[in-house]
Amino acid sequence: MAKKKKLIGVDLGGTTIKFAILTLDGDVQQKWSVPTNILDEGSHIIPDIVQSINHHLDLYKMSANDFAGIGMGTPGTVDLANGTVTAAYNLNWKTTQKAKEQIEAGTHMKFALDNDANVAALGERWKGAGNNEPDVDFITLGTGVGGGIIASGRLQHGVNGAGGEVGHVTVQPGGYLCTCGKHGCLETYASATGVVHLAHDFAEEYSGNSKLKKMVDNGDEITSKIVFDLAKQGDFLANEVTNKVGQYLGLAVANMANVLNPSYVVIGGGVSAAGQFLLDLVDKTFQQEAFSTVRASTTLKLAKLGNDAGVIGASSLALRFVDDADLSEAAKVANVAATVAE
């Protein structure tokens, strides 16, 4: 029997590029990361990826032949068929980037890519909180709010790649202005910056006793973590903020579940470090706003894989380059999800 090939997963972010070498069952065997160099219109990024992969293959005494291929998650708008990326502003990419062409040429491996939130959804669904179920929705609460939807066993892109854009679901018509130009998007309340925005607004209207209020009035730097930590300690104003965040998240999650009825809605990203405290707040509104059948069958969960969700999900994009006979049942299921329906 020929030796089973490995996968490479790449999670391209605005600050770091994470890499991993994984088995065909999505188990991480090696991982490393390099800083993202966005200078010169991000023109160093793809060469850096190629160089870092080749360098680590040398280190581990491996060659392109040991791998089925590379999968990558990236910010921006992805052209799945052509393997190109546009409009990835946090990478400073102003023109269309031929990611697939350049990475395949530089590494001599096959390459597939998808949107970063979609890839994290694939990872959490395959190896994390999603239990590899056919219907799993994922929300990531970071600087922004992203999402990915696996429905009937397949990642949903929609007609123009905007499938899973739960960050831009309107939860408050006429509410906060979003970077997307709309008002009242979930992202404006439930992202790390949204939580801080709410804290500043609520502090302005509040005159009672609160450590959060004092910090804001002092001009101290407020973070989403500070707000949640103070809320857990019983700070009144901080709880007003986190209750509001929970309400908006619960409404968005319930309405997504009312339409898709997934087994799980998995919540990840930096803000989800608030853990069970956050989940309980979201679930309170979810229980109010979800249809009875959905309440009975859809469960909210915290993400399990942390930063590894991206590289694991990205690696599942490369399962398409493996013979089905070499894949376990679980990996076959992951491969179907990661592959665009014909």
Next chain:
Amino acid sequence: MAKKKKLIGVDLGGTTIKFAILTLDGDVQQKWSVPTNILDEGSHIIPDIVQSINHHLDLYKMSANDFAGIGMGTPGTVDLANGTVTAAYNLNWKTTQKAKEQIEAGTHMKFALDNDANVAALGERWKGAGNNEPDVDFITLGTGVGGGIIASGRLQHGVNGAGGEVGHVTVQPGGYLCTCGKHGCLETYASATGVVHLAHDFAEEYSGNSKLKKMVDNGDEITSKIVFDLAKQGDFLANEVTNKVGQYLGLAVANMANVLNPSYVVIGGGVSAAGQFLLDLVDKTFQQEAFSTVRASTTLKLAKLGNDAGVIGASSLALRFVDDADLSEAAKVANVAATVAE
């Protein structure tokens, strides 16, 4: 070459049961209907269906052998694997009904069923406004509000069959009480009864000149059609009502599209008889609340098939009983949508 088989589509409703004989391309060749007899806990319904099909086959000098099978849309909760129906209250069905077993035994044909709104979605997507595209969402505005979602080419049921329950998306937290027990469901505002509810509420608070106001004060029976007709004629109060309906529908449609990014959201059902006037109202809010990529790629459309959507979509459930070689490309696409992913 063997003669191509036909399909039978059945659309089971609380008032009438609609039947059609269709080609494998979903073209209706014969149709008829019988009243739904909900007496005696609805125990006559399935025997009536069997009898009506057998009677019409005699009329047309056809036999079970001429058909690939029967597909049916039904109210209630459907067990797809077992072909049973529970909780169809408008049929007076209080216990689980073995629809598949009884209809197959009575007609000697293969049988498949799904939820009525899902089946109408399949019909509009195959032969109506959906152009047989992979990503089409459908909303039906009737006595209630139902929906069906085709995503990546497949009808979405979710984990417990509540996929597409857009009628129970919350559009107004704490709003009107819904029959489902929640508050502020889309159905409470945008169904035929919801429109009338809004008209009564708005009339109570309005003291200006309005024909709708006069009718309400007179105790005249108000219907959704009357409200929309008066709105089109420029009645101020009626426009307040229809604007509100458009806002809630536009919000629900935009948020569904923000998550699924379909090619089309198709709006059907009795209330949609208000036509382009309604569609323009919905689109106004949709343009405000949809994410830019979604605005650029998702289009709202009126349903095209009217009452035939149900029997056409139902018949597509029977395509699974046909050899692929006998199906046109369009029928193959319809068959994939109607078949539950393994």
